[in-house]
Amino acid sequence: MELKPIISVKDLHFSYKNHQVLSGVNLELYRGEIVSLLGPNGCGKSTLIKLILKLIKGKGEIAIDGKPLQNYSHKDIASHVAYIPQYNNTPFNYSVQEMVVMGRVSKLDFFALPSAHDYKVADKALQKIGIEHLKSRAFGQLSGGQKQMVLLARAIAQEVNVFIMDEPVAGLDYGNQIRLLELISELGSEGYTFLKTTHYPDHALLVSSRVVVMNGGVVICDGAPEDVISKQMIEDVYNIKADIIMHDSHRRCVPIFERKREAI
Amino acid sequence: MRYKKEAKYLLLATLTLAIVALLSLLWGQYQIDMSTFVEYLNYKLFSKGEIDSQTFTLIDNIILEIRLPRVLLAILLGAALSTSGAVFQAMFVNPLVSPGILGVLAGASFGAACGMLLSDSWLIVQVLAFAFGFVAVGFAVLIGSMVTNSRSTVMLVLGGVISAALFTSLLSIIKYVADPYSTLPAIVYWLMGSLSMAQLNEVAFVAIPILLSITGMIFMSKYFDLMSLGDEEAKALGVNVKLIRIVAIILATLASSLSVVMAGIIGWVGLIIPHIVRMAVGPSHRLLIPLSAIVGGAFLLLADAISRLALSVEIPIGILTSLIGIPIFIIVLKNARAAWN
Structure with a gap:
């Protein structure tokens, strides 16, 4: 039997104020994959994610579980896909x-309040991430890393299989970046599917089953991390030199620091 | 039980409200003592006990004609303004907005004055008040979003200031053309804000739409939590953002516009009550919305009692809520500014 993609994107175009952001993007996401989206600033990674979540509208075909996105309400999408945004502070300081x-609201009827069951699911999600001790803390007072963990727990409480993350490690300290990647890898091995954007080819090598590179509004490579992330690709896309080395049986991408660099 | 904490706070607030309401019924230029009141109630409700008929008629008049309508109206309007304030703050992800700051009250007062000028119909006055309240908030949002695309706390507040200023000037035009011997005094007196003209049948008439919109806002409260995270996050969590926003704004505008029709512009209540409640019980709208209604009712009732009792003449309630509201808001600003960046 042929494997069917959970999310499929065909010939997707998007422009914003006469500026062509995406010009014909194709992408498929299969169950159990961890796909990293790489590419320089402004290449359209975040735009692609927003289009898949129907937060903005573009031209082209997007389907979730084989059904066109047009037929989905936001409530339907939320019961298939969870979005983990880069945390931003709300002026209202909710508890964790x-x-x-x-994350449970999409499961509730219009007038229903979250029930004891919903709270139980939420508590379990916090346990799964290992942050149940933060339960009563104010979200706004947490560190960036803790906030990302809470948003991951919220995604788990949504009881969906697919997680879409927009630059999950942005703004996190070094330790939290690595810990979050470990957590994503762990959840991936439990069968969760991830589509995440990242600025770090090294992170893509550490935690992905597939890497998709975008540049100038199109996908330029799509394949296994060890095939896609190469010296040549780094030079083409980011205009710097890098070495791909083996360390502790992992491929790592190490940028080469040149003292005389042309202006950025 | 899941909502123990919520039930506890709601019960406590309702109890406070009941006590303030009882005291408001008893206190005034003619003091009614507790035992007389109990005798009166006993006779009125169960036709039992001894009370001389002169005292009964006097108390019956004071309670039913003067104090009860006023008490009910104060509770109703306090609840309307506070819930509207809380809902506007969530809808615009902006703790600095309120029916007053968004221009709704100014727009509604212009609409109501138009209604008074054009027709004698109470219904037309209400409909125009709501319509222009809605136009005013729309105008505020339009100006707020003209300069920057992104959501800006300060720009929306400025938009509201501009919108309020516009409708205040338009109102001045109405005053200018109104008949100086009949319509003008009526408009001016009404605008100063007072609950003293309340009559039971009028209160009942306005109570229905206000209570309906407060109930609607309470039922929608779980969505306000998600909406206050911003549009994108709310959509991704499964909220029909457009629908919830338009319904919520209509309900909040309706409740606050009708408060203007009944008692003129009562400022600050819609801004400070949600803040005080949030500081006490947290930002979750499940509790914030109903609790704001009760606390707001109690607050306006208390303010009205002060306006009646403090001096030998009555102080317009709008002036009093500003005098109480401003210092409270300064404290709130000082405590909460960190979260607003």
Whole structure:
């Protein structure tokens, strides 16, 4: 039997104020994959994610579980795909538990309040991420890393299989970046599917089953991490030199620091 | 039980409201003592006990004609303004907005004055108040979004200031053309804001739409949590953002516009009550919305009691809520500014 993609994107175009952001993007996401989207600033990674989540509208075909995106309401999408945004502060300081319970709203009837079951699911999600001790803390007072963990727990509470993350490690300190990557890798091995954008080819090598590179609004490579992330690709896309080395049986991407660099 | 904490706070607030309401019924230029009131109630409700008929008629008049309508109206309007304030703050992800700041109250007062000028119909006054309240908030949002695309706390507040200023000037035109011997005094007196003209049948008439919109806002409260995270996150969590926003804004505008029709512009209540409640019980709208309604009702009732009792003449309630609201808001600003960046 042929494997069917959970998300498929065909010939997707998007322009913003006469500026062509995406010009014919194709992408497929299969169950159990961890796909890293790489590319320089402005290449259209975040735009692609927003299009898949129907946060903005473009031209082309997007389907979730074989059904065109047009036929999905936001409520339907939320019961297939969870979005983990780059955290931003809301002026209203909810507790961690309240933040996670918000992941349950798409499951509720219009007038229903979250039930004891919803709170239980939320608590379990916090346990799974290992942050149940933060439950009563105010979300706004957490560190960037803890906030990302809470948003991941919220995604788990949504009880979906597919997680879409927009630059999950942005703004995190070094330790939290690595810990978050480990967590994503762990959840991936449990069968969760990830589509995440990243600025770090090295992170893509560490935690992905597939890497998609975008540049200038199109996908330029799509394949296994060891095939896609090469010296040549780094030079073409980012205009710097890098070495791909083996370390502790992992491929790593190490940028080469040149003292005389042309102006950025 | 899941919502123990919520039930506790709601019960406590309702109890406070009941006590303030009882005291408001008893206190005034003619003091009614507790035992007389109990005798009166006993006779009125169960036709039992001894009360001389002169005292009964006097108390019956004071309670039913003067104090009860006023008490009910104060609770109703306090609840309307506070819930609207909380809902506007969530809808615009902006803790600095309120029906007053968004221009709704100014727009509604212009609409209501138009209604008074054009027709004698109470319904037309209400409909125009709501319509222009809605136009005013729309105008505020339009100006707020003209300069920057992104959501800006300050720009929306400025948009509201401009919108309020516009409708205040338009109102001045109405005053200018109104008949100086009949319509003008009526408009001016009404605008100063007072609950003293309340009559039971009028209160009942306005109570229905206000209570309906407050109930609607309470039922939608779980969506306000998600909307206050911003549009994208709310959509991704499964909220029909457009629908919820338009319905919520209509309900909040309706409730606050009708408060203007009944008692003129009562500022600050819609801004400070949600803040005070949030500081006490947290930002979750499941509790914030109903609790704001009760606390707001109690607050306006208390303010009205002060306006009646403090001096030998009555102070317009709008002036009093500003005098109480401003210092409270300064404290709130000082405590909460960190979260607003």
